[in-house]
Every structure is written in structure tokens, then in C-alpha cells.
């Protein structure tokens with residue numbers, strides 16, 4: 001398969017698609033993106049319940065926050081639960097336009113927004129209990145060197161014992177399902193997005209980047225070997241079209 005779009009100007013791309021980003025995401029995934037985030041949110045919450053002492057403040061940073069969908073889901077989920085600890089939320093993205101939408105959505109929630117590239121996070125070492133990325137991991141691999149720099153930054157800001165959670169599109173392990181999933185991504189999903197957002201380059205890039213990204217076990221090994229997280233594990237959802245990785249510092 002050829003990759004035509006991997007070298008586009010991503011910051012500009014995100015600016016161009018920001019307004020229709022959520023609608024596109026929902027249409028391209030048949031609204032499964034909402035379900036996938038819900039699963040990760042539940043996993044994170046259950047993990048917190050099991051790990052963190054009641055009464056503590058939990059520092060939670062969503063990286064590549066985009067329009068804020070994951071934080072929105074997490075904060076809504078908290079409203080349906082009773083617990084005795086509190087959260088400090090931070091949200092990071094390098095796109096002003098994405099952050100503007102996230103801010104308007106999370107207006108009444110107590111969230112600190114940070115405009116920065118993941119390569120240089122303006123936070124001191126070991127501050128976060130939890131760092132998350134949903135559907136933005138593969139976008140950090142503009143090249144292998146930067147990918148490593150960005151993940152070392154994520155590792156740096158997490159406390160010892162803190163957890164990184166990553167939700168990312170993947171390619172199903174079953175060869176037949178993978179074949180159809182690749183076709184779907186390359187032709188159907190991308191064309192839906194092109195019609196809705198009229199942006200061939202960005203959605204061409206997003207499709208290329210799915211096929212060009214690590215297999216889930218390769219990303220686990222990258223986290224383990226290069227970044228030195230411990231207890232790295234992952235689970236596949238929806239036949240493996242997405243994976244949720246969990247890694248402890």
C-alpha cells in the first residue's frame with residue numbers, strides 16, 4: 001500500500017478539520033468511537049478505585065485532547081458514581097482551534113488547558129497520576145525520533161506508580177477482517193470524511209497513518225523497551241480495530 005499523505009502540515013490540518021472533527025469521527029466509526037472511549041473511561045475508573053488511597057487528589061492529564069471527548073466522557077461518568085477522592089484535570093493539545101472547542105464543551109468543568117506540543121510539556125517531573133491519549137497516539141509518530149521524544153515526555157510527567165492509558169485505532173489480527181478493515185479505512189471512511197469536511201489531505205493522512213502505525217504488541221514493546229514503563233498490557237476492541245494500552249511508571 002502507498003502512503004501519500006504522511007508528510008502534510010498536521011497543525012494546519014487539525015485547524016481545518018476542527019469544527020467537523022467529532023461528526024466525522026462518529027460517522028467514520030458508526031459512532032463506535034463513543035463506545036470505545038466509554039470502555040477506557042470505565043477501565044480507568046475501576047483501576048483508580050483499586051489503586052489510589054481514598055481521599056487523595058488525582059492529577060489527570062488528557063493529551064491530544066482534541067475537542068475534549070475523552071475528558072467529557074470521563075467527567076460525565078464521574079457524575080454517575082460516588083467516591084471520596086477529587087480530580088484535577090489538565091488538557092493538552094497543540095491546536096488552538098481544537099482547544100477552543102474543547103474549552104467550550106468543558107466550560108463548567110474545572111479543567112486547565114495547555115497549548116503545547118507533546119514533545120515539550122510545560123509540567124514538572126512526576127506530577128500526573130494518570131495520563132491519557134485517545135485516538136491521538138499515532139499522530140505523535142511524525143517520525144520515530146519525535147515519537148520517542150514525545151513518549152519520554154509523557155513518561156517524565158507521570159508519577160512513579162502512575163498510569164498511562166492509550167486508546168488507538170489498530171489493524172485486526174485476523175487477516176480476512178484486516179483486509180476488509182483496510183479497505184473500509186482507505187475507501188469508505190476516508191470518503192465519508194472527505195464529503196463531510198472536504199479535506200482530502202487530512203483524512204488521507206489519517207487513513208495512511210492507521211496502516212503505518214505499530215501493531216498493538218509492537219507499541220507495547222516500544223513502551224516497555226524504549227520508554228521503560230512497567231506492566232504494559234493491551235486489549236483489543238471490535239475485532240481489533242482499536243486497542244487500549246495500559247502502562248505503569
Ligand SMILES: C[S@@+](CC[C@H](N)C(=O)[O-])C[C@H]1O[C@@H](n2cnc3c(N)ncnc32)[C@H](O)[C@@H]1O
Nearest residue numbers: 014064065066093094095098117118134135136
Ligand atoms: C485525532 S485527534 C484526537 C482527539 C481526541 N483525543 C479524541 O478522542 O477524539 C488528535 C489530536 O491530537 C493533537 N495533536 C497531534 N499531534 C500533537 C502534538 N505533537 N502535540 C500536541 N497535540 C497534538 C491534534 O491537534 C488533535 O487535536
